[in-house]
Amino acid sequence: MKAISTEVRQVETDCGTIVFTFERKKIKNINLRIRQDGSVYVSAPPRVPVKAVESFVVSKSDYIRNAVLHFSQREVKKAELQYISGENITLLGRSMQIKVEEDCREFVDCDGTYVYIHVKRPDDYNRRKKLFDLWLDGQCMTVFDEIMHEVHKKFAPYNIAFPQLKIRRMTSRWGSCQPFKSVITLNKRLIEAPENCIEYVVFHEFCHFIHPNHSRQFYSLLQSMLPDWKECKRILEESIVL
Template sequence: MKAISTEIRTIDTSSGTIRYTFERKEIKNINLRIRHDGQVFVSAPDSVSQTTIDAFVAGRKDYIFHTIADFQQQDVPCSEMQYVSGENVTFLGKNLRIKVEKDSREYVSSDGIYVFIHVKRPDYYNRKKNLLNSWLDEQRRAVFGEIMQDAHNRFTAYHVALPELRLRNMTSRWGSCQPKQGIITLNKRLIEAPKSCIEYVVFHELCHFVHPNHSKQFYTLLQVMLPDWRERKTLLERCVAI
């Protein structure tokens, strides 16, 4: 097994200095990724020289600086939601606006623009939080479940049984799977992402039921199943930061 070496590199360009974390990987091309916090990550195969990599990064300076600026302008989500009217909930790539309504019957509904929290006591924080979270879980089960069913139809030729869907709060991954047990676990925060991004995660996990590791065959299958998976992955990383 090869040791992973990570290096911080700095290059000066006419637009400013770019600092990036560099890693050698067994991949085909040079990869550049910008995280929401503005950190730049670059990986490349052994065959590419450091000069070529620096030139590659420098050649993308405008993209890098624009993307970092975009991320800085985006509102930093308030870590503690208050569950009051006017607040936003990110749902399938869109912002739904919360409207709290005093009602004798307690439930949550949405018209695609607003999410209405009907509650007996609008000042009861915990009640509103629980109502909204239960509703979001219902939506996750419905949306992720439907995506999984559709995606699974493409895997019947590989004798993959429909996996059991589990939801979890995950801090560093979008999904995981246990092919032998027939389980796919999805990060709850995926509900914030556009549907195309959720599909990407589901297809990725389903491909593991055929090829457990990130082997060449795994990526070949993913490419056949979802030719634009890279674009979807990029969109996901841009839309939702974990």
């Protein structure tokens, strides 16, 4: 579709100004889009008056503000962890804070609110990172393995051998299944997600032991095993950016 014109406009709302890029297009309705960077984009058919476009944007102001906030939080989450006190991390969908403590014994533990990094030299970034990463690997192994066993039980009628679990950092998917090698690989970052989202991924991968592809039969099996899988998928995709 060919753009007719683009301009930056702004409207006043009860809670402040909304700036948006406005484009006239040969389309039927007014469209509103929030880009990943939080900018607002509106397109409208040629003959819709600017006033109507503005009141449309005002009517969507709550939605816009929430979406912009959501994207800006995602930006913050993408920043590299420094493993310092006060830093927020998310584990199993719960927000927790890192506390670094000088200690002659080095270990990491968690009380559900704080993750304590006990380290001999608190100013040693590499050591803090190493301790934390090792601990997180252990958490992944424990949590994922437990979920794998639960899901495996649900698949009992299909007589599937318990697969080998591999954990990797992946940038484009949550998990994968090699049905003929009996291996399920899960993305390490799933540990940030609520448990039902991790379950959803494991259910998905187990379904591949019966249907290796994403056929209609695959999805109807997934639907029967986990009726709310779409909701879990939505929450997962909203809470973690790969």
